Amino acid sequence: MRPIGGFIAMSLDTVRVLFKPPFQLQEFLEQTWFISRVAIGPTIMLTIPFLGVVIFLINQLLAQIGGIDLSGAGVGLAVIREIGPVASVLIVAGAGGTAISADLGARKIRDEIDAIRVLGIDPVHRLVVPRVLASTVVAMMLNCVVCVVAICTGYVLSVTAQGASPGQFVSSLTLLTHFSDLVLSEVKSALFGLSTGLVACYRGLTTGGGPKGVGDSVNQTVVLAVVLLGVLDVLMTAVYLQLGNQV
Numbered sequence: 001m002r003p004i005g006g007f008i009a010m011s012l013d014t015v016r017v018l019f020k021p022p023f024q025l026q027e028f029l030e031q032t033w034f035i036s037r038v039a040i041g042p043t044i045m046l047t048i049p050f051l052g053v054v055i056f057l058i059n060q061l062l063a064q065i066g067g068i069d070l071s072g073a074g075v076g077l078a079v080i081r082e083i084g085p086v087a088s089v090l091i092v093a094g095a096g097g098t099a100i101s102a103d104l105g106a107r108k109i110r111d112e113i114d115a116i117r118v119l120g121i122d123p124v125h126r127l128v129v130p131r132v133l134a135s136t137v138v139a140m141m142l143n144c145v146v147c148v149v150a151i152c153t154g155y156v157l158s159v160t161a162q163g164a165s166p167g168q169f170v171s172s173l174t175l176l177t178h179f180s181d182l183v184l185s186e187v188k189s190a191l192f193g194l195s196t197g198l199v200a201c202y203r204g205l206t207t208g209g210g211p212k213g214v215g216d217s218v219n220q221t222v223v224l225a226v227v228l229l230g231v232l233d234v235l236m237t238a239v240y241l242q243l244g245n246q247v
Helices: 002-016 026-065 068-109 112-118 122-161 166-172 179-205 210-244
Strands: none
Touching: 002 122, 002 179, 026 068, 026 122, 068 112, 068 122, 068 166, 068 179, 068 210, 112 122, 122 166, 122 179, 179 210
């Protein structure tokens, strides 16, 4: 229970000092640019084959019931509501989260974190807050990239390989997907990115055992972030569907 308590304590400290001046703008911009730079390429390369297969299978099912012209509706619903946020944050966890954990872990084993505390600087305010905010912002931006790339991929597959009508594909995109689904997608991405940043920072700041400990922290960051992502995804989807049914 001690790691869980430590993670919750650090998360609460992060919220407490989130709006405490001065805001580390330069650190935030540097981390945002760094995570974006290492994540944008893998995001596109993952989106095309991974979501392409999912879209192809959805269209196969629609073709069996004679509804291939509604493939746009299936693509929009699957990509925007579920797959987009998950795919984007998997890249943030795998690329950005590991880099954050490794950076803070290396500082920890070199006693830089303790030196910062001795100087009277709060490492949560100075190091954690900019990285958590950067992870959140990048996750939201990558979600938009994933949605655009996935819909374009679905259009190409549906029209050229599976015989869907171009006009029907475009017109049916909003048949099952509405603005509220896009808002949910962005909220999911923000929450997933926030969670990934917190996990990465916590594992980095609690690194021990020398260089081997840094590698262990990086591996644990990915595993813990994916597990937390799955739990949050299920909870948010269940709450959204329950609220939608009541409305």
